[in-house]
Amino acid sequence: MNPNGQTTSSESEFAFTDTEFKRLTGIVRELTGIVLGDHKKEMVYGRLARRLRKLGMQSFAQYCALLDSQNANQETGFLVNAITTNLTKFYRESHHFDFLTDHIGRIQSDTARRSGDKKVFFWSAGCSSGEEPYSIASTVLTRFPSLAQWDVKILATDLDTNMLDTGKAGQYSVNAIKDIPSEYRRVFNDNTTKKGDKIYIRDRTKALVHFKQLNLLHPWPMKQKYDAIFCRNVLIYFDAETKHMLVKRYTDLLRPGGMLFLGHSESLQTKIKGLTLIGRTAYQKEE
Numbered sequence: 470m471n472p473n474g475q476t477t478s479s480e481s482e483f484a485f486t487d488t489e490f491k492r493l494t495g496i497v498r499e500l501t502g503i504v505l506g507d508h509k510k511e512m513v514y515g516r517l518a519r520r521l522r523k524l525g526m527q528s529f530a531q532y533c534a535l536l537d538s539q540n541a542n543q544e545t546g547f548l549v550n551a552i553t554t555n556l557t558k559f560y561r562e563s564h565h566f567d568f569l570t571d572h573i574g575r576i577q578s579d580t581a582r583r584s585g586d587k588k589v590f591f592w593s594a595g596c597s598s599g600e601e602p603y604s605i606a607s608t609v610l611t612r613f614p615s616l617a618q619w620d621v622k623i624l625a626t627d628l629d630t631n632m633l634d635t636g637k638a639g640q641y642s643v644n645a646i647k648d649i650p651s652e653y654r655r656v657f658n659d660n661t662t663k664k665g666d667k668i669y670i671r672d673r674t675k676a677l678v679h680f681k682q683l684n685l686l687h688p689w690p691m692k693q694k695y696d697a698i699f700c701r702n703v704l705i706y707f708d709a710e711t712k713h714m715l716v717k718r719y720t721d722l723l724r725p726g727g728m729l730f731l732g733h734s735e736s737l738q739t740k741i742k743g744l745t746l747i748g749r750t751a752y753q754k755e756e
């Protein structure tokens with residue numbers, strides 16, 4: 470890198486100045502809420518280099534010019550998909566699924582719910598490629614077969630359209646489920662269509678999960694209240710103010726007694742009215 474913060478062509482394929490980095494991170498923050506500090510410059514370069522190559526560009530200056538042009542709208546989707554971090558896995562932070570199991574047990578034995586509309590709604594907010602909402606579905610189907618008589622829906626939303634496509638397809642590598650308890654495995658793996666080293670999510674499991682694109686910073690269309698919301702390993706990318714605002718909105722959207730699960734490094738530093746910590750990054754809305 471030269472003294473102007475410019476990555477020179479002898480070092481890298483594309484010139485990338487600090488000013489261009491700041492411009493890009495500003496656009497990403499405005500679009501997604503994701504905050505990218507200076508130490509992320511190489512990551513941003515790495516994730517966008519392929520896109521520049523595809524567009525036949527020679528520099529990040531050209532790419533910034535495209536994002537400032539009238540054609541920016543078509544490009545922002547590619548930018549967002551390239552920048553988001555989508556790491557996930559089945560039954561990640563498995564203790565949350567123990568809390569979920571207890572919570573569903575309470576719902577099922579609640580006399581008012583049993584004689585009411587029998588609706589149970591879950592939301593995986595920032596679902597990435599689907600492993601999280603399918604883990605919720607698997608918990609429901611494995612632990613509570615009688616909930617089949619209820620109206621159970623799992624909303625799975627993300628900003629990244631590539632991840633949503635993977636979730637909808639419901640095909641994963643066999644290795645993706647090798648570490649999960651065997652009792653859960655059978656609702657994932659559809660042996661009728663099993664080919665090679667892929668597993669195929671069973672139709673019955675897929676039917677519970679509804680994938681939709683949703684930017685968490687935008688208005689939310691949902692009107693119903695949720696029994697549990699998973700927003701794990703998403704808030705970590707936002708600033709404190711955005712995180713606080715989102716957790717307040719999740720709290721408003723929960724039924725009394727509903728659960729909110731955050732990622733392992735996302736514990737709330739400030740108290741949110743009506744929300745109680747009941748376990749490791751597991752919160753419950755007051756009854």
Ligand SMILES: C[S@@+](CC[C@H](N)C(=O)[O-])C[C@H]1O[C@@H](n2cnc3c(N)ncnc32)[C@H](O)[C@@H]1O
Pocket residue numbers: 500501502503553554555556557558561594595596597598601626627628629632683684685686700701702703706732
């Ligand atoms: C690291 S993944 C977490 C996946 C899953 N929740 C888990 O814990 O395994 C973070 C996800 O948040 C999504 N995301 C980031 N900013 C978002 C936003 N503003 N609106 C919706 N989703 C967003 C990303 O696209 C990414 O798929």
